[in-house]
Amino acid sequence: MSENGSARRGRPGYDQRGILDVAVAAFNQYGYDATSMGVLADRLGLSKSAIYHHFASKDEILERALDEALGALEGVLEQSSLTEPVEGAARGRAADRLDHVLRGAVHVLVDKLAYVTLLLRVRGNTEVERRALARRRAFDKKVTALVSEAQAEGSLRSDIDASVVSRLAFGMINSIVEWYRPGGREDAGRLADDVIAVVLDGLRMPASNRIEELLG
Structure with missing residues (x-):
């Protein structure tokens, strides 16, 4: 041989x-x-x-696995800032970018279900896990900032704390790992539509209210 x-x-x-x-x-x-x-x-x-x-080690396997999930989520955030501007604006509305991030996160979860499941079970018991948790916190902080920006531009209601909105949104998205099964009735696109409908539609500021705020 x-x-x-x-x-x-x-x-x-x-x-x-x-x-x-x-x-x-x-x-x-x-x-x-x-x-x-x-x-x-x-x-x-x-x-x-x-x-x-x-x-080289079991830790390296874990680190590669967690990077797979985190890198995909971070990529969604980065891509949201590069989305095509509307009517020549410098960047798209924050609410549109938030929509992009939430939809993208659902797609990442569905496409990398096992990897995201592993990420969500990390508790910081090793240095590899602690680095992963630090990246998760940084991701959450950026999403919260995006929610705040959407509230400031008048796209989302502002009577709910931005960090609460972010936690509730990703609490719902992250819960998908507990029940979603590939090959079921809903694909990632339909599932993302459902999440947006539940999470964002109740937070969107009606157009008439936005006009009143701008005038008032």
């Missing part, structure tokens, strides 16, 4: 991505702390050394 073949003995063709997907599923099923490299090796049908060929 070739050197390359002996190094891959017993492996059913897993690449780094495949190992990561299986590891995330195991972390979600057993809990990160309870999932040893031995458990991962058994689940993959690999030797532990074969896993170490791709990842």
Whole structure:
């Protein structure tokens, strides 16, 4: 057997991505702390050394998994600031950008369901988890600032604290991991429409009220 073949003995063709997907599923099923490299090796049908060929440690696997979810969410926020301006405005309305962020977050959750599920279970027990939590807090802070901006421009009612709006919105979005099943009646687009209808429609300032505020 070739050197390359002996190094891959017993492996059913897993690449780094495949190992990561299986590891995330195991972390979600057993809990990160309870999932040893031995458990991962058994689940993959690999030797532990074969896993170490791709990842230096279990912490590195976790860090890559959490970065997958966080990077996608952060990308939605970044993209929202680059959306096409309306009628030559410098940037789109804050309410439109918030709509984009909430819809995008739903799509990320559906597309990376296992990874976001893992992210939401992080409690800060390791340095990797604490860094992930710091990134989550930074994301939440930016969303809250966007809500405040939408309130200041008169697009959303301002009698509810912006941080409460942000927490309630993402509380609803994050709860999707508990019941959503791929292949069900609603795809990500329809689910995003439903979230916007429930979260934002009750917060939108009626046009007549906006005019009164501007005149008053």
